[in-house]
Amino acid sequence: MQKLLDAASTRLREFVAQRDNVALVVTCTDADAIIVQKLLDELEDAATSEMVWIVTDDFAEPVAYTNAVVNAFAAKCGAVSLALRDKNMAPWPPVPASVFDETRAPAERLRDLMAFSRSLLPFPAGMVAVWCIHPANIPNPAAYTHLVADVLAHEFPDPWCHDLRFIVRALPAEPTLPATIGQRPRIDWFTTDFSQEAMARAIDEEADDESLPLDRRLQSLFVSANLDYAHQRPEAALEKYEVLLQHYAGIQHPTMTALVLNGMGEAHARLGNREQAANCFEHALIPASAADGPPIPVLLNLSLNLGNLRMEEGNFAAAESYFDAAQRFATVQRAGITKVQVMEKLGYCQYSLGNVDAAVTSWTAAATVAEQLELPNEEMSARRYLQTHYANIGDEARARAMAERLSSLQAPTLRVPA
Numbered sequence: 001m002q003k004l005l006d007a008a009s010t011r012l013r014e015f016v017a018q019r020d021n022v023a024l025v026v027t028c029t030d031a032d033a034i035i036v037q038k039l040l041d042e043l044e045d046a047a048t049s050e051m052v053w054i055v056t057d058d059f060a061e062p063v064a065y066t067n068a069v070v071n072a073f074a075a076k077c078g079a080v081s082l083a084l085r086d087k088n089m090a091p092w093p094p095v096p097a098s099v100f101d102e103t104r105a106p107a108e109r110l111r112d113l114m115a116f117s118r119s120l121l122p123f124p125a126g127m128v129a130v131w132c133i134h135p136a137n138i139p140n141p142a143a144y145t146h147l148v149a150d151v152l153a154h155e156f157p158d159p160w161c162h163d164l165r166f167i168v169r170a171l172p173a174e175p176t177l178p179a180t181i182g183q184r185p186r187i188d189w190f191t192t193d194f195s196q197e198a199m200a201r202a203i204d205e206e207a208d209d210e211s212l213p214l215d216r217r218l219q220s221l222f223v224s225a226n227l228d229y230a231h232q233r234p235e236a237a238l239e240k241y242e243v244l245l246q247h248y249a250g251i252q253h254p255t256m257t258a259l260v261l262n263g264m265g266e267a268h269a270r271l272g273n274r275e276q277a278a279n280c281f282e283h284a285l286i287p288a289s290a291a292d293g294p295p296i297p298v299l300l301n302l303s304l305n306l307g308n309l310r311m312e313e314g315n316f317a318a319a320e321s322y323f324d325a326a327q328r329f330a331t332v333q334r335a336g337i338t339k340v341q342v343m344e345k346l347g348y349c350q351y352s353l354g355n356v357d358a359a360v361t362s363w364t365a366a367a368t369v370a371e372q373l374e375l376p377n378e379e380m381s382a383r384r385y386l387q388t389h390y391a392n393i394g395d396e397a398r399a400r401a402m403a404e405r406l407s408s409l410q411a412p413t414l415r416v417p418a
Helices: 002-017 029-045 061-085 105-119 141-152 176-181 194-209 216-230 233-248 254-270 276-292 296-313 316-333 336-351 356-372 376-392 396-409
Strands: 023-027 048-057 128-131 164-170 187-191
Touching: 002 023, 002 029, 002 187, 002 194, 023 176, 029 048, 029 128, 029 164, 029 296, 048 105, 061 105, 061 141, 105 128, 105 141, 105 164, 141 164, 141 176, 164 176, 164 356, 194 216, 216 233, 216 254, 233 254, 254 276, 254 296, 276 296, 296 316, 316 336, 336 356, 336 376, 356 376, 376 396
Parallel strands: 023 164, 023 187, 048 128, 128 164
Antiparallel strands: none
């Protein structure tokens, strides 16, 4: 996965460093655009001979978009000028009034703004201003294409955009931008692919790449095993977990050993191998408890997995013990929704064991925490147990109070433990 990100990052940096092309058109989906934005932020952070301006505003129509770009630029310039004055340094020159004139064509205003950004370069010789036009959403691709094409238009031998570089987003399902500017000189093209399939391939390649450090290869193998489990391939996940277990148990790495054993347990559980699953979970508790820290998220997952497994078997005493530990770990982890769900299951086990008072206490606590955290589904689920209990023992007042609270919540979906 890191190789995939590194390759895309390298592509962006190489474009900025070169001096032949003026624009790089990056074709990416909305999902990939989030990753590209992160890479652009890293590009800005690492810039040494460039001043990078990143525009991520949604594009709906040209005038509103241009206003957003101009106003954001002016605000940033104003903030920098104030900081420079505080240090008794000369402020930046004022933004030209012409770029605020909404009677002018949006493309003209943007070209003037981008040309003005050159005047802010501390050392014009050898430096460039890089404009990243990267809307998060483009609901009006036709108007976007028209604006970008107009902005990028330039003539030789004296193009308006000298000492400027543009990284421009394009939509994969919208062919008009490539068709409009595809034949222009000094335009480069790059298509991203951060799909699940591409990420999975990259992770597997990293795991098999003997030129990489062993730790990185093993982490990639661990991620690959988790992906196999997530995509309903438990047998493939088990094969990878077994390789990982040999390594991490061999070097006595307690946290990773516990994580791998937990993954093996979950894969066995999905395959219906209940005893093997329980054996993995129980053995994972030993290194997890011995690890420095200890790793609370790992212990929380293990306690939950063991509690669910034992509850499904009808072993409510064992399940109660595991759920009680899980709700304590959830408290330390500040995992509110998990704590509520675990306390509800804890109450179910206690009720099944005949410990009615403890069950009522657990369900009441679950409902109270859910109400405080504004989790209506979880609150309804816990209060339904309470309503049923009060109705069964003939406590009409409390049963009615529960019913009124349930009616007020009106949650669309319930998650009730099995």
